[in-house]
Amino acid sequence: MGYGWVSYYWKVIRLKRMDPSTQVEWIRSELVDALRDQDRESKRRRLLHLTDLPSHIPKSDELSKLYDQALAAYHGMPISIRHDPFPVGTPYQGIYSHGVETPARARTLHVSGQVGQQPDGNLPSDFRGQCRQALRNVFSVLSAAGMTPKDIVKMSFYLVRREDMDALVEVRKELLDGFRPAITTLFVAGLVSPDWLVEVDVVACAE
Numbered sequence: 001m002g003y004g005w006v007s008y009y010w011k012v013i014r015l016k017r018m019d020p021s022t023q024v025e026w027i028r029s030e031l032v033d034a035l036r037d038q039d040r041e042s043k044r045r046r047l048l049h050l051t052d053l054p055s056h057i058p059k060s061d062e063l064s065k066l067y068d069q070a071l072a073a074y075h076g077m078p079i080s081i082r083h084d085p086f087p088v089g090t091p092y093q094g095i096y097s098h099g100v101e102t103p104a105r106a107r108t109l110h111v112s113g114q115v116g117q118q119p120d121g122n123l124p125s126d127f128r129g130q131c132r133q134a135l136r137n138v139f140s141v142l143s144a145a146g147m148t149p150k151d152i153v154k155m156s157f158y159l160v161r162r163e164d165m166d167a168l169v170e171v172r173k174e175l176l177d178g179f180r181p182a183i184t185t186l187f188v189a190g191l192v193s194p195d196w197l198v199e200v201d202v203v204a205c206a207e
Contacts, residue, residue, distance in 0.1 A: 100153040106205040113199040127164040154203040
């Protein structure tokens with residue numbers, strides 16, 4: 001049986017009987033154990049339970065720091081799971097996953113194709129400038145939905161020039177390193193405007 005609410009409440013009963021210094025040491029130990037937990041769902045539950053403790057015992061400055069660490073760790077965990085049954089090749093390590101699994105309970109955001117045009121209408125003339133701006137536009141849409149780049153699970157890039165592929169990888173490493181969504185890259189005959197060099201659409205999931 002996994003780590004659940006029943007075992008959590010038994011621990012709360014024990015915690016209430018401890019003196020303040022013992023409470024701090026116990027919670028610190030629980031936080032370390034939770035962060036080391038290799039079972040992803042168990043880890044999420046344990047961190048969530050730790051963030052609930054302020055409702056059961058008085059908070060001290062030391063306990064507040066531990067609660068904040070648990071809360072940051074909990075919200076820092078992406079809800080999706082990456083699957084790489086075989087290694088991701090160079091140079092795509094850190095910016096690509098072969099598959100991304102999302103739970104049914106997740107909020108899902110579908111971001112329309114974003115191009116390199118700035119909100120004021122300016123359009124960079126070079127590929128890197130357009131690609132960076134297109135991704136910044138994606139990030140703005142994510143933010144409006146209460147999401148961040150770590151919540152991206154699928155990205156599609158549409159390029160009109162094959163010679164821009166290396167630059168695309170560079171920009172992805174610059175702005176997306178470590179997020180590892182599923183990726184599709186296509187070379188197309190053209191985009192809506194002949195001045196556009198890249199378009200990006202995204203699917204993101206979060207709680």
